[in-house]
Amino acid sequence: METVSQSIQGIPLNHYILLSAIIFTIGVIGVLIRRNAIIIFMSVELMLNAVNLLLTAFSVYWGDASGQVFVFFIMALAAAEVAIGLAILTMIYRNTNSTDINILNRLKW
Amino acid sequence: MSALITITILALLLLYLGLFKAKKALLPVALIGLMVALVLSLMEWDSNAAPIFSNMMLYDRFAVAFSGITIFLTILIIALSKDYFERISSNVAEYYALILFSLAGIILMVSYHNLSMLFIGIEIMSVSLYILAGIKKRDFASNEAALKYFLMGAFSTGILLFGVTLIYGASGSFDLEGIKQYILKDPTAVSPLLYTGITLLIVGLSFKVGAAPFHFWVPDVYEGSPSLISAYMSTVVKVAGFAAFLRLIMFSFAPLQDFWIPMIIGMSVLSLLIGNVTAVYQQHFKRMLAYSSISHVGYMLFAIIALNGSSDNAVFVYAAAYSVATIIAFGVLILLQGQVGNDSFDSFNGLARKNPFLALTLTIAMLSLAGIPLTAGFIGKFMMFSKALSSYHIFLVVFAALNAMIGIFYYFKVIVAMYFKEEDRKELIVPVYFKLVLGFSALVTIALGVYPDFIASLI
Amino acid sequence: MEVQSLPVDYLPILFQMLVALGFVVLTMTITHLIGPKRKTADKLSPFEAGIEVVGNARTPVSIKYFLVAILFVLFDIEVIFMYPWAVNFREFGVEGLIEMFIFMATLLLGYIYVIKKKAIEWGD
């Protein structure tokens, strides 16, 4: 256990921040350019995972377990969101036979 | 804290009442339970509160006041739900339970002392609301509202979490006190991570309260959701979002005012402009209310711009005034949609002749939202404007006052339609529950307007 | 076990990966280029144990699969909250035990609800 955290600490913190930021940005771009609701949803999960990674890194950096506990909360939340999100998507797919977000523009102006 | 536990148990209880087919008991049990929770939460009024649960929560006066008002508003809204959910489907118990679960999340949001609790509160609330927005399964508008809310909400959650993480990275703590100590240690040499974190956190919270330019979900979701849920979202949820926002900023980020005040000013101006100007052209009451709620966020942000000891009071009064008036508006809207099937301004024509009581309460609500004196709305606006002026944001106030004028224009459209336009129409049937809630809310609005003293310096 | 790892030390791994990747790409391209292509309707249709193809591959499946999968995910993920408790079991003592029981009881309430709603029953 000691050794793992030590070797993690061996890599500068900035690398983690950069890596997470890049993954997070990939997620954001995915949300932005994809039109399929399921893929958008997957991109959001990617964003959450980038956050998880960063939290773990910080947690080790500060030698404080609360960051890792926070990761658990995020994972639980992600599961709940998956359940709700997929349910909503199923409902919409039943009504429209599509998961393309562009056909959803009845409500506007 | 007992309020939170009561509400959670109440939600589970309702769920099981539904399982055992005790449908008649749902509404009374929910109302009584909420009243118990209200009393319990008010009993914890204590000016020397200390953080509890290993510094996770702090049930101070701020928390008591805001959980009190949110529970109170929820009682009013649930009282309007008589026979409402039954028309949608048979899963009535689940709907009540979901509302209560989201209320539990809201109680967390107003009493957190640790960013993890803020996050959990927001998510408990949001996840319940994603479902509630889409409970009309066969209705395309409801579907669309649910999906839009969900996608954008999930996205904003990601942003919020990234902000929380960066703050943690900079300060090494999720605790509000810890973050504050870190900033106070040397406010001039704070890590850039923290600044980015604050920005992203502000973005995430602005999304939840619906401040421009993060407001885009508001009109569509409010319009598409079932009206009762829209009422809940535009009152209780908005108040809670604001309380969470204010709590965070007051507790932890006050020393970095110079950094975030310009951002909030920008958002406030944009919210006022977009909310008011866009509302002018709307032809439908519900969508107009949605836009106007954006503009009210703009006014409420004044309290954060001019942050000092009485900001919480100002927000509290404004939020109470705004919410009570909005509940009246949505109450009338629900009746109208249910019995006329339309909520365009034309469908209000001649309402004063057939339903003088409804027309009167709605007039009071509109006057309050427009900020005419002797209604609660005026007190709210007065407090907000004088706050902004006390920190010398004169141009902001002038701009806001101009916007308030535009606001009067579209609120009066409703009054004009009700009183000054003739049309043959059938009388709307107003159930007793509605009469009680509308009459009571109208009374509260007037009472606050005439004698606001008893809540104006509460916190 | 102090190991000083320089970027240079990772170079062999990089070579290995490049070779592996190159091999895959190369073989796939070459077979694609030199293989004969004859397309008939029978060849393009999915293979279903030699019998005629019936219907579309994307037929809707019962919502039950979805429900069970989601319920599995939900209950499964809650286990992560038991890890920190299990690791610090002794420090938490009796109080921790009671709290974990409350947590499990809540889950159990949910489980009973699921059963009562007949969400995981395979009937029709």
Next chain:
Amino acid sequence: MLLINLVWLVPLFPLVGFLINGLGRNVLPKGVIGFIGSLSILLSFIVSIGIFTELNASDIKSFYIPLFDWIHTAAVKVPFAFQIDPLSSIMLLIVTGIGFLIHVYSIGYMKLDNGFGKYFSYLNLFIFFMLLLILGSNYVVMFIGWEGVGLCSYLLIGFWFTNPSFATAAKKAFVMNRIGDLGFLIAIFIIFATFGSVEFGDVFMQAAKMESGNTTLLWITMLLFVGAIGKSAQIPLFTWLPDAMAGPTPVSALIHAATMVTGGVYMIIRSNILFTLSPVTLHLVAVIGIITAILAAAIAVSQTDIKKVLAYSTVSQLGYMFLGLGVGAYTGALFHVITHAFFKALLFLCAGSVIHAMSNEQDMRKMGGLKKKLPITFVTMMAGTLAISGIPPFSGFFSKDEILAHAYEQSPLLWVIGVITALLTSFYMFRMLYLTFYKGFRGTQEQEHHLHESPATMTIPLVILAILAVFGGLIGIPEVFGGHHWLAGFLAPIFEHPGLVIVAETPMNHSTELILMAVSVGGAIIAALYAYSRYVKGSHIPAVDGSSRDLLSKLSYNKFYVDEVYEFIIGRPLNALSSFFYKIIDKGAIDGFVNGLGKATSEGSKVLRLLQSGNVGFYIFMMITGIVALLVYGFYNI
């Protein structure tokens, strides 16, 4: 000091009347509603008289009666309190007294209307808010009254809302008033930010220590003045008042002549110290006042609708009052408020009586010769006309001349324009009188058949008001006639501030004053005679639109050489000028501007709503744009 401490009774009675009439408007019989409505105002009037006498007898001239703390937080403290001093006590008498007469009159006038109960409840509510405006001891309570009377005025202008143009008029009045209110509101906030209080006492005490010409005071007074412009229908926000004639005539008399529109004047008199300390604003007040006065008088000359004439006349007279304020004659302005309330209410009620008799005809071209049929109305209207024209010894003469004398002190040019306005006033008022009551009847057979004098509930208020219009000037007889100007003495305490006493400049020597008076009175008489020769001796009737040929041929029939010369030199340019002002400035420029503002907003709305495209992708894109903008800002700002 029994009654002064019971001052809350004064607004309470109308409020109770409003509640009873409002709730019982469909249940109670008309007689009861009218009785309750009038009684409530009468009771207020009686209490007001009591307060007035007590105050007159008392040595202390200012009473502060707190009711309760309205807004009370650490930062803001606004009590709900009343202030009784000479100014408010005199306004109380005017509002409740004239209000009572108009209520009585309304019983007869609105007898056949379906909305009788609604009408009386609105009227009572109006009185309630007007009393709040007057009695409030701080700017916020005043603002409540200010908003409230605006609301009631809006409701009453649109009272016959089934006519769409009436509803538009109501909306216009509302929008223009809101522009003014906005100025007032911002002024209140700046007052609060500067003085830390909105109480009159605190504000004035601190203001008295400030230097004249202070920039903050300039801002405050300018914004207050914007509020007064909106409420009191001055340039550029005056066009709502003529349109407001869409409401029932007693409403025009009460709200748009006697009480509400003088709210702006009242507010400036109340804040006299602030205005005195910012001379720039005072000059602006005088200039706006005089321009409004002459412009509105010029427009009134060519109007054919009897109520429109009176409406423009009101605007013009309000201009006089602002002129008085601007030259520092606060007492004179209040004096004119009082006399104007008497004679203008009277004139409106007379016009109402005429309209009533003519079965709702308002066009003067279709009237004429009503002298015999409506004797009481004729006599009382004559009294009102003489009063407004400034013929001695009627009330208008004294108040108008006090203002003109002070204007002369300030600048002879102001005086000249003022006198010209007085001539125009005399001309159009007598024109109206002659067109309505002299010569033969020009309406239809049916209308002639129905002509009748109004019932007693309508004529009695007319007579009382006529008496007041004739003798009202006695409260302020200037020294030059051996009087001692009781009003000035009575009002003096409100101009005394610790360390600063505001005194209007001492009048000029008596011979100059007499000459000035003679000029204006002579001019007014000549103008009246000109009107006589034109409309009674000659048969000049304003042309029906689009038949000016007819008019010319008619003129040639006349052998009055003088008349033709007059017509050429004065009449036609005057008419041309008048219609120019009416068409171009009133209808074109100002309405255009206000409507344009509204249009710009709704066009903006049309465009801005397109942002809400309904597309989630676009929404998220905009959100990310927002985030990036904030991050970039943050990056440059760390």
